[in-house]
Amino acid sequence: MGKLNALLLAGAVAFGAIGSAHAADLPYPPAIEPMAPEPVEFGGWYLRGDVGVGATLRPDIRSTFDADVTVPNPRFDERSLGDSAFVGGGVGYQLNNWLRFDATGEYRTAESYNAVESYNSGYFNTPRDGSRSYDTYTGQVQSTVALANVYVDAFHFHRATLFFGGGIGGSFNRVSNLTDIGVGGSNTGFGYARERSGVSLAYQGTVGLAYDITPNAKLEIAYRYLDRGDVRSGAINCQNTSTCPHEVQKIGLASQDVKIGMRWLFADVPDVAPAPAPYYPPAPPLVRKD
Numbered sequence: 001m002g003k004l005n006a007l008l009l010a011g012a013v014a015f016g017a018i019g020s021a022h023a024a025d026l027p028y029p030p031a032i033e034p035m036a037p038e039p040v041e042f043g044g045w046y047l048r049g050d051v052g053v054g055a056t057l058r059p060d061i062r063s064t065f066d067a068d069v070t071v072p073n074p075r076f077d078e079r080s081l082g083d084s085a086f087v088g089g090g091v092g093y094q095l096n097n098w099l100r101f102d103a104t105g106e107y108r109t110a111e112s113y114n115a116v117e118s119y120n121s122g123y124f125n126t127p128r129d130g131s132r133s134y135d136t137y138t139g140q141v142q143s144t145v146a147l148a149n150v151y152v153d154a155f156h157f158h159r160a161t162l163f164f165g166g167g168i169g170g171s172f173n174r175v176s177n178l179t180d181i182g183v184g185g186s187n188t189g190f191g192y193a194r195e196r197s198g199v200s201l202a203y204q205g206t207v208g209l210a211y212d213i214t215p216n217a218k219l220e221i222a223y224r225y226l227d228r229g230d231v232r233s234g235a236i237n238c239q240n241t242s243t244c245p246h247e248v249q250k251i252g253l254a255s256q257d258v259k260i261g262m263r264w265l266f267a268d269v270p271d272v273a274p275a276p277a278p279y280y281p282p283a284p285p286l287v288r289k290d
Contacts, residue, residue, distance in 0.1 A: 044267025052259030200229025
């Protein structure tokens with residue numbers, strides 16, 4: 001019996017040695033790569049501030065006159081509004097990683113207004129360009145704008161985000177220092193209009209790029225098309241002439257803006273944690289083969 005137990009023990013040891021030798025020849029198992037962490041949804045209130053410049057588009061201008069005055073074939077031969085700078089701020093709410101809303105207000109510097117209007121100065125049946133007289137206008141237009149906006153943070157690239165947005169609101173527009181100098185025929189004279197202001201519908205469309213300086217501070221640069229509606233001038237009062245049509249001009253206002261802004265988010269935003277190192281299981285013990 002003792003011999004049988006000894007033989008069985010020797011066989012078990014030999015079998016284990018053979019298995020260990022073969023295991024030493026096998027390659028290590030592949031590393032277990034960790035799964036990328038899921039993006040964490042977040043939201044919260046934020047404040048924003050913006051500065052920028054606006055290239056004002058060529059304005060659409062229309063004139064109206066006293067009901068008892070007929071001006072033959074008037075037209076604007078030249079018209080322009082100068083560029084402006086603006087500064088603004090607002091408050092908003094980040095609903096989730098891709099949708100946010102804010103309400104903003106901005107003050108825009110005055111834009112220089114220049115126009116040349118001509119009309120037939122001969123008889124009413126003369127050709128349209130047979131005999132023209134001209135009026136030159138100068139003045140200033142200034143706007144203060146309030147908007148309610150919505151933005152979609154469409155594409156995320158690590159710390160950068162491409163976004164699109166739009167908004168609607170109102171623009172408080174004012175025309176001031178408007179003067180009229182007549183040239184040609186019996187039109188020589190001078191006129192002026194009192195300051196006039198009004199509120200008009202405004203809307204905007206934006207595309208831009210945001211960069212996370214920190215999880216709660218974001219730097220933005222954006223292009224925006226802004227339509228500020230229109231504004232009417234005061235009636236132009238003439239001097240040095242016996243007749244005056246008391247002209248009122250309606251000026252359309254639109255611009256292409258480039259702006260830089262900052263957003264400060266009041267929320268606990270998780271930072272992007274680095275992926276953990278891949279896990280390698282311990283290597284099996286080496287067994288020397290004789």
